[in-house]
Structure formats: structure tokens, C-alpha cells
Amino acid sequence: MTSTKKDAARRRKRFATLTCKPLESLDEIRTFLDNPPPWRTLCKDLIPHSKSIIRNIEHRQFCEPELESPETFCHFDPDSNEPVRYDVTVKKLPKTLVCHDMANGYHDDSKIEGTQTHDAYTFYNWAGIDIFCYFSHHFITIPPVSWTSVGHVHGVKVIGTIITEWAEGTKLWDAILSSESAYREFASAVVAIAKTMRFDGWLLNIENKISNPEKLLEFIRYLHKILHEELVDPVLIWYDSVTITGNLNWQNGLNAKNRAFFDACDGFFTNYSWSVKNVEDTAKEAGNRITDVFIGIDVWGRNFYGGGQFNTQEAVKIAHGAGCSLAIFAPAWTHEAIFEGGSNIVMPEPLNLYEQFMLRDRALWGSLWPYLNTRLPCRLPFQTSFCRGQGTKRWMYGEVLSPGPWYNLRHQQYQPNSAHGPHGYVLSSVDRLMEVSWDRKDKKGIIKYRKNLDSLRSTVTESIPRTNSSEAEKDESDSSIDDTQSLNIKESIIKFQDMPEKVPEVTQAVEVAGPVNTTAVETPNTKFLSSDSQTQPSGFKKFINRLKAIFKKNKSNSENHSNEATTSASQELTPSAPSAELKAKDKESDDFPAVTRESMIAASINLNLNTETGKTRWALAEVPMERPCLMLWLTDAFNGGSCLKVNPSDKISPEHRTIRLFHCDFKCHDTFIICIVTKTIMQYADQTLNIKLAMKNVKGDDLNVILMGKSLGMSASLTKESVGIVYSYPLNSETQTKFHEIRQYLLLNEPGFYVPLENQYGWQVRYHEVHVPESRLLEVNCRTTLPEGGILLGHFGICEKHENTDTT
Numbered sequence: 001m002t003s004t005k006k007d008a009a010r011r012r013k014r015f016a017t018l019t020c021k022p023l024e025s026l027d028e029i030r031t032f033l034d035n036p037p038p039w040r041t042l043c044k045d046l047i048p049h050s051k052s053i054i055r056n057i058e059h060r061q062f063c064e065p066e067l068e069s070p071e072t073f074c075h076f077d078p079d080s081n082e083p084v085r086y087d088v089t090v091k092k093l094p095k096t097l098v099c100h101d102m103a104n105g106y107h108d109d110s111k112i113e114g115t116q117t118h119d120a121y122t123f124y125n126w127a128g129i130d131i132f133c134y135f136s137h138h139f140i141t142i143p144p145v146s147w148t149s150v151g152h153v154h155g156v157k158v159i160g161t162i163i164t165e166w167a168e169g170t171k172l173w174d175a176i177l178s179s180e181s182a183y184r185e186f187a188s189a190v191v192a193i194a195k196t197m198r199f200d201g202w203l204l205n206i207e208n209k210i211s212n213p214e215k216l217l218e219f220i221r222y223l224h225k226i227l228h229e230e231l232v233d234p235v236l237i238w239y240d241s242v243t244i245t246g247n248l249n250w251q252n253g254l255n256a257k258n259r260a261f262f263d264a265c266d267g268f269f270t271n272y273s274w275s276v277k278n279v280e281d282t283a284k285e286a287g288n289r290i291t292d293v294f295i296g297i298d299v300w301g302r303n304f305y306g307g308g309q310f311n312t313q314e315a316v317k318i319a320h321g322a323g324c325s326l327a328i329f330a331p332a333w334t335h336e337a338i339f340e341g342g343s344n345i346v347m348p349e350p351l352n353l354y355e356q357f358m359l360r361d362r363a364l365w366g367s368l369w370p371y372l373n374t375r376l377p378c379r380l381p382f383q384t385s386f387c388r389g390q391g392t393k394r395w396m397y398g399e400v401l402s403p404g405p406w407y408n409l410r411h412q413q414y415q416p417n418s419a420h421g422p423h424g425y426v427l428s429s430v431d432r433l434m435e436v437s438w439d440r441k442d443k444k445g446i447i448k449y450r451k452n453l454d455s456l457r458s459t460v461t462e463s464i465p466r467t468n469s470s471e472a473e474k475d476e477s478d479s480s481i482d483d484t485q486s487l488n489i490k491e492s493i494i495k496f497q498d499m500p501e502k503v504p505e506v507t508q509a510v511e512v513a514g515p516v517n518t519t520a521v522e523t524p525n526t527k528f529l530s531s532d533s534q535t536q537p538s539g540f541k542k543f544i545n546r547l548k549a550i551f552k553k554n555k556s557n558s559e560n561h562s563n564e565a566t567t568s569a570s571q572e573l574t575p576s577a578p579s580a581e582l583k584a585k586d587k588e589s590d591d592f593p594a595v596t597r598e599s600m601i602a603a604s605i606n607l608n609l610n611t612e613t614g615k616t617r618w619a620l621a622e623v624p625m626e627r628p629c630l631m632l633w634l635t636d637a638f639n640g641g642s643c644l645k646v647n648p649s650d651k652i653s654p655e656h657r658t659i660r661l662f663h664c665d666f667k668c669h670d671t672f673i674i675c676i677v678t679k680t681i682m683q684y685a686d687q688t689l690n691i692k693l694a695m696k697n698v699k700g701d702d703l704n705v706i707l708m709g710k711s712l713g714m715s716a717s718l719t720k721e722s723v724g725i726v727y728s729y730p731l732n733s734e735t736q737t738k739f740h741e742i743r744q745y746l747l748l749n750e751p752g753f754y755v756p757l758e759n760q761y762g763w764q765v766r767y768h769e770v771h772v773p774e775s776r777l778l779e780v781n782c783r784t785t786l787p788e789g790g791i792l793l794g795h796f797g798i799c800e801k802h803e804n805t806d807t808t
Contacts (some may be wrong), residue, residue: 018112020145022105022138026175029140029189036196039112042410043148043198046232049155050376050665052085053093056128057320057370059083067313067427067618071370074421074629075657082694082778083663085376092291095130095325096372097237097269098123099203100147102332105136110144114408118390118634118641119354121335122409125365126154127417127663128372129328131235133203135161139172140193146409148199150389153414155375157200157235162190169208176219177212183219190223191230201227201234203269206242213246220264237267237294253282254293262292269327272296272304276318283322294327295319299334299364309333310427310618313367320371328368334360351622358632363427363620366420374417376665381753383675383797384414391641392634398679398761398794411640416630418660423628423653430619625651627790629659638677638763638794645681646689646791648784656787658692661796666777668695670803672770673742674707675755677795679763684789691796694779695772703775707768709785730766742767745801753799763794769801 018039023029059073086093100123108120123132132151134143141161151158164172176186190202204223210216220238227234243249243257250271251258262268270282270293279295286293297315301308305315312328319326330336335357351359389412394402627647637643648657666672678689688709695703704725711732731739739757746754757765777798784791 020106020110020112020142022136022142023140023193024138026172026186029186029193033189033192033196039145040197042112043145044152045198046152046157046200047155047377047379050378051087051089052376052665053088054083054085054374054376054663055093056372056374059370067310067367068432070366070420070422070427072421073369073418073660074423075659078658078692078781085665093373094291094320094323095294096128097131097133097267097294097325097327098129098331099133099135099269099327099329100332101135101330102336105134105138105141106144108407109146109409111408112145112410114406114410116405117407118392118405119352119357120390120407121332121357122388122390122407122412123331124388124412124415125369126151126156126415127374128365128369129156130375131157131159131200131237133159133161133237135163135203135329137163137165139164140190142193142197143199144409145197146389148197149410150412152198153412155377157233159201159203159235159237160194160199161203161205163205163207165207167208169206170211173206173208173210173216174212177210177215180218183215184222187219187223187226191226194227194234195230200231201236201266203237203239204265205239207239207248208242209248210242210246213242213244216242216246217244217260217264220261224264224266235266237269238262238265239269240271240296253278254285255281259285262286262289267292267294267325269294270296272298272302272329274305276305279318279322279324283324286324290323291325294325295322297326297328299329299331310363310367310620312364313371316368316371326371331364334364359425359622360620362420362628363425366422367427369420374663376417376663377414378665378667380666381750381797381799382414382664382666383753383795383799385637385639385677385795386415386644386793387411387413387637387640387642388415388632389641391637393637394641395637396639397756398636398638398759398763406641413640416644416661417663419628419630421629423650424623424626426621426623427618428621623652626653629657630661630793631790633792636679636792638679643792643794646782646784646793648790649787654787656783658781658783660779660781661691662780664777664780666798668770668772668775668777669800670771670773671801672768672772672777673746673753673799673801674768674770675753675765675795675797676707676709676768677755677763677765677793678709679792679794681790681792684786684791686786687789687791688785689791689793690783690785692779692781692783693770693777694781696776696778697772698774703772705770705772707770709766728768728770730768732766738769739767742769742801746799750799753797755795755797765795 020037023032056071056073059071102121108115108117132143132147134141134147139162141163143158143160148158164170176183194201202223204220206216220236224236227236238258238261240251240253240258241248242261243251244260245257249257250273252271252274254262254268254270258268268286270278274282274295282293282295283290295315295318297308297312297319298304299308299312301312305318306312308315316326338353338356338360389409390405390407392405393400394406627650629647631645631647632642633645634642646659648659649655672693674691674693676689676691680687690709691707693705693707695705697703702724706725706727708727708729711729731742743754743757755765757767759765780796780798782793
């Protein structure tokens with residue numbers, strides 16, 4: 001073997017040992033515990049967050065949040081009332097679990113040293129969730145160290161998955177439950193895995209027949225007991241699958257058939273094929289443990305209330321209204337659908353695939369955010385450069401360390417927790433978007449003027465007529481209709497016979513988020529001109545061809561991504577017939593479902609056929625001239641792979657915004673030291689950024705400290721009873737002695753917090769000292785000095801200075 005081949009083999013072996021992997025058998029579990037991976041020490045411990053949280057639903061500006069009129073959390077009126085905070089030790093509030101299932105897991109995220117790409121999936125809405133579950137179809141799914149670490153940085157519990165399926169699962173559980181010593185050994189092993197890898201518990205998902213259900217219940221009780229003995233505040237969650245008789249029979253809720261498993265665990269995760277009545281009955285059954293029930297929310301929308309995808313909010317409203325917690329399954333749909341070619345997007349050329357993902361992801365989570373709670377950081381020191389664990393380059397203090405793309409979630413830093421707002425996109429019905437697009441006749445974008453945007457967002461969504469199974473069969477019988485007739489646009493909205501001579505080309509981003517279920521789609525008898533008609537304008541040909549492509553892709557996407565995908569509603573909602581092998585192995589169980597689909601996304605035998613779900617075809621449109629308040633910026637950074645571009649206004653929203661960076665709960669015993677790093681953009685060289693600290697003094701009165709971006713004066717003196725608005729100016733050459741004292745204090749007491757003042761790459765580093773004893777910092781907000789022109793925010797940090805600390 002040549003030296004080159006030997007080197008390559010060594011590299012492959014090295015990277016193989018630096019890859020997080022699942023465990024497939026009991027033997028692999030024993031091997032793992034005998035020789036745990038050396039990189040387990042990279043897993044970070046959970047950072048506690050405040051016991052106070054904010055209910056986002058109370059922020060609402062409207063009676064009921066709607067997809068077409070989403071809430072604005074990112075900027076606000078400074079004179080508005082501050083949000084109410086709830087003490088979770090006094091009042092139990094619903095929680096949110098994200099179950100991350102993406103193509104069976106373990107992709108770029110499993111590499112300890114990361115990969116050389118920047119567009120792999122990342123999750124950044126940590127402030128809105130409480131538990132992150134890493135899911136796959138492997139027996140023991142251990143969360144990769146990257147997810148455990150970044151989740152813990154944001155105060156989120158991270159859990160793995162124990163899953164068994166089909167005949168192999170039955171055989172495996174027969175061995176585990178063969179004796180008390182056997183199930184105790186298995187329970188101790190999975191607890192040891194969680195303790196070794198520093199994650200916080202398990203989702204227990206048994207999707208096969210159990211021969212000894214009484215022994216299974218004993219095992220679960222024992223696992224729960226030792227899990228709570230060995231770990232700090234862990235969670236064990238049961239997935240709605242096996243009943244107390246040992247049969248695989250999804251209940252789509254909590255009832256007498258699965259209540260015993262709920263009583264033995266910390267939480268219960270329902271199957272997805274539920275109805276409104278299922279949720280209501282579940283809430284009643286749970287009683288005072290209602291917030292321990294997580295209603296399954298399938299973002300892909302397979303046999304699911306509302307159809308999922310961009311209409312996922314419809315199902316979330318039902319669960320939220322019942323007082324239950326949420327289990328959001330596979331939100332990486334926003335990323336996976338694009339990269340597998342089923343995105344159904346017509347995008348402007350400037351948007352690459354990752355930008356399309358960001359647009360989709362913001363739209364999805366912006367629609368869900370009103371129904372979540374915001375958790376608050378409280379541990380000092382606190383600092384972030386806003387990196388998301390990926391980038392086209394890598395910077396340190398503004399200097400390029402690596403010129404190529406990279407991805408490593410372990411290096412994601414703390415993310416803003418109130419950044420959602422309806423900037424840059426519109427969600428609406430397909431018909432409404434087409435109407436506005438047609439009226440505008442604008443080649444540069446779907447919507448150009450504020451009045452059109454306001455009109456669109458204020459329009460009530462037109463629901464699609466609900467159909468029953470017979471209607472679905474009729475639709476299927478008409479499936480041979482010509483392609484030019486398949487476009488689903490209401491004749492009353494767009495009358496093609498009255499078209500102008502010149503029809504605009506559709507250049508806006510339009511994504512159809514239709515559900516898999518074909519009964520949710522209208523099929524009006526609107527006939528369109530043939531695409532090869534000589535009387536048709538060329539612009540209209542493109543218009544028709546693009547729309548036809550949307551629906552063709554949508555159909556193909558449904559078939560590729562849903563294991564229930566069919567060409568008719570009746571086929572989709574009927575479980576597939578079991579194979580002969582399955583029939584032979586499981587014929588003794590009358591309750592065993594006749595399905596061949598995989599576990600968590602499988603159709604239940606308790607399917608809610610013909611249930612009215614109010615599905616609506618939603619579309620996503622880009623608004624090119626509208627900018628998010630806090631925009632991800634990948635072309636420059638202070639530390640890591642990205643920073644934030646603060647946009648004080650845009651052409652559609654010209655008002656000067658006060659932008660919220662963080663809700664928080666930082667206690668100041670004596671003095672805060674704050675570090676802020678910004679960089680101007682060439683065409684707006686005079687722009688500066690002021691940071692507003694919204695605080696409460698020792699008496700509970702409001703105190704607003706403005707950290708000025710320019711050194712125009714001396715900072716005001718503060719006491720523990722200061723109120724109103726006071727200004728703090730950065731420490732500079734006129735206060736050089738004071739700055740030296742601050743630097744010396746940080747280097748001796750908080751060495752990881754200090755950032756050098758000098759910078760050769762255009763970044764301005766400034767420090768502020770705020771002396772407000774016995775105060776509490778509740779919000780960190782920002783506002784530019786000029787109403788136009790963005791500025792880069794590269795770093796924000798805050799720590800405490802204790803006056804009695806020795807600085808010599």
C-alpha cells in the first residue's frame with residue numbers, strides 16, 4: 001500500500017472514530033459502555049434558565065393570530081406595556097418538544113469536527129422550546145454531541161430515542177423482559193448512556209407487539225426510578241403506540257388503554273392522526289397533568305389535522321386551546337423538502353437553496369411562535385457573537401481564519417429570542433397571492449407597495465371546501481383531466497378571458513404548501529388555454545407553465561415524502577395491506593395494524609376517516625424589498641461564521657424601529673460590564689447603534705439605561721433607586737484610567753469575557769459600566785441613531801463586576 005493510500009486510510013479511520021453513531025443491538029450497547037467515545041467530554045452541561053417565562057400568546061396585537069396577519073415580536077413600541085412573566089414553579093404552563101426527524105438522522109450533525117458545507121440544517125429557535133428529541137429509526141438513538149451542547153447552552157433539555165419496530169422489535173423485547181435481572185440490566189445501561197453523554201432522558205417508542213405487557217410496565221417504572229436517581233431533572237416520555245394489553249394500537253390520545261404508561265413516565269407523546277374530540281378527551285383524561293401530555297404535530301402533514309406544512313398552525317391552535325403541550329415532529333421539513341427536490345418553489349434567481357430554506361423556516365416558526373413560550377437566560381457572564389454554527393468563512397475578531405464553507409453545530413452561539421416578524425415574506429392562499437400578483441403586474445416581486453401588503457395580510461383566508469370519501473373517489477375518477485385544467489385557481493378571481501394583452505411573468509417566490517390529502521384541493525372546472533395556443537401571449541405561457549410545474553412538483557413531492565402517499569384520498573387514508581410475512585408473524589394479534597409504514601409516521605388503525613380538517617392551500621411569497629429587523633449576515637462576522645445585520649427600516653416599512661434583541665432575567669448585585677461590537681456598512685458610515693437596557697430598580701420601578709454608540713458626553717451617575725431614562729457612554733480615551741481598571745478586572749476575574757479594544761478589520765469594540773445595585777435586567781433592545789441604513793452587530797456580552805473583588 002502506498003503512503004498516500006495509507007494516509008487516506010488513516011484519515012478515514014480517524015473520522016470514523018469522530019462520528020456520532022446510533023446503537024443497533026444489545027451487544028453494541030455493552031461495547032459502547034465498555035469503551036465510551038473519547039469526545040464525550042465535549043458535551044456541555046445544561047445551563048439553567050430563569051424560572052420566569054413569557055407566554056407569547058399574550059403579546060398578540062390581534063384577537064387571534066392568523067397566517068396572513070402574523071405577529072410582530074422583533075420590533076415594538078417603546079411605550080407599550082412590558083409582557084407579563086410567569087413563575088413556572090407556581091403555575092404549570094404547556095411546554096414544547098421538538099422531535100427532530102430528518103432522513104433517519106446522523107448526517108452533517110454527527111461529525112464531531114463538522115463538515116465543509118454551510119447549508120446543512122440547523123435549528124435556532126431554542127427560546128421557544130423546552131425539550132429537543134433526536135429521533136431516528138435505529139434501536140438506540142444517541143443525540144450527537146453537537147445537538148446536546150447547543151441545546152444545553154440555550155437551557156433546553158435534550159433526549160434520545162429508544163425505538164423498536166415490527167417482528168424484530170417483538171423478539172428484542174422478549175429478550176429484555178425475559179426476567180427482572182434482564183430488564184434491570186437494560187434500564188441501567190440506557191441510563192448510563194445518557195449520563196455518559198450528558199443528555200437528559202429518553203423517548204420510549206415501542207411500535208411492535210409485546211408478549212408480556214405487565215413486565216413492560218415494571219420495566220418502565222424501574223427505568224423512570226433510576227433515571228431520576230442518576231440524572232438531574234431528567235425526562236422519560238412515552239409515545240402513544242402499544243396499549244396495556246401489549247398490542248400495537250395507536251390511540252391518538254390518552255385514554256384507559258394507555259394511561260398506565262403515562263402514569264409511569266414524565267410525559268406522553270400522542271400519535272398524529274387525532275381529531276379535535278381526541279384532544280378534548282385527552283385533556284380531560286390527563287387532569288392536573290395536562291401539561292405533561294404532548295400532542296403530536298406532524299409538520300409534513302401526513303393524515304394530520306389541517307394538513308401540516310405552512311398550515312401547521314391550524315393543529316397547534318387546537319392543542320394550545322386545550323391547554324396541552326406540543327410535540328412538533330420533523331420541523332426540518334423546511335430544509336429537507338428543498339434539498340430533495342420537492343420544494344415546489346418558484347424563486348427569484350438571487351435566492352440560493354439556503355436562502356430559500358431560511359425564508360421557509362422563518363415563515364413556519366413565525367406562524368407557530370404566538371403559541372409557544374419564551375424562556376429567559378439568567379446566568380452571567382452572558383455573551384454571544386450570534387454564530388449559527390455554520391458559515392461561508394470563519395472569522396475570529398474579524399480576521400478570516402478559514403476561507404471555506406463550514407458547518408459545526410457545536411459552535412452555534414446564543415440566538416436572539418424575540419426575532420420573529422412578518423418581514424420579507426407573505427403567507428396566504430394560493431388564489432389570493434395570484435390575485436395580488438395579477439393586479440400588480442410587477443415583474444420585480446409579488447408585492448411592491450405597503451398598501452398591497454397590508455391588504456393581503458388583512459384578507460381572511462378562503463378555506464377549501466371539505467370533501468368526504470365519495471367525493472374523493474369522484475376526484476380520482478377524473479384524474480385523467482388535461483394538465484392545463486389542473487391549475488387550482490378560482491375562476492371568480494382570475495378570469496383569463498379578460499386578460500390584458502401583456503401578461504406579467506411570475507418572478508416572485510411562490511411555494512404551495514398543500515397537504516398530501518387530495519381531498520383538500522379544489523378541482524374547479526376552469527379551462528385554461530393550451531400552452532401551445534397561437535393566441536396566447538408569451539408572458540402568459542410562462543405564467544401557466546410555472547404554475548403547472550408547481551402542482552406537478554407538489555404531487556410528486558407528496559408521493560416521495562409521505563409513506564402514505566397515493567393518488568387518491570381513499571388510498572391515502574387506508575393502511576396498506578400487511579405482507580405475508582407480517583401476517584404470519586403477527587396473526588395472533590387482532591389489534592395489530594395492517595400497515596407496512598415506519599413507526600412514528602405510521603398511520604394508526606384508529607384513522608379518523610373523513611374528518612373535516614379545514615385544510616387550506618397556503619403559499620409562501622417573498623417580499624424582496626422588506627428586511628427582517630435582525631438579518632442573518634454570512635458575508636462578514638466578528639467571531640464564527642455569521643453576525644446580525646440590524647435593519648432599522650426598509651422601503652415597505654419606513655418607520656424607525658426599536659428592535660428587541662433579548663428577553664432576559666439578569667440580576668445585578670452591584671455593577672454590569674457590557675461589551676458591544678459593531679461595524680458600519682460602507683454606504684452608511686455614519687450609522688451607530690444604541691443598546692437599551694430595560695431594567696427594574698430595587699423598588700421595582702422602571703429604569704431604562706441607553707448605551708450610546710457615540711462618545712458625546714459623560715455617563716450619568718446611577719444609584720439603586722435611579723428611575724427614568726439615563727445615558728451611558730462608552731469608555732474611551734477620556735476615561736482611559738477607568739477602562740484600564742475594567743480590563744484588569746476582566747482579565748483577572750472573567751478572562752473569557754474580555755474582547756480586545758483594538759481591531760484592524762473595521763469592528764468597533766466598546767465597553768460600558770453600569771452601576772445599578774440590586775436591579776434586574778429584563779430586556780436588551782437596540783435602535784440605530786439614523787432611521788435608514790443597516791449596521792452589523794457582531795457581539796454582545798454582559799457580566800457582573802463585584803466591587804469587593806481584588807483587582808491587583
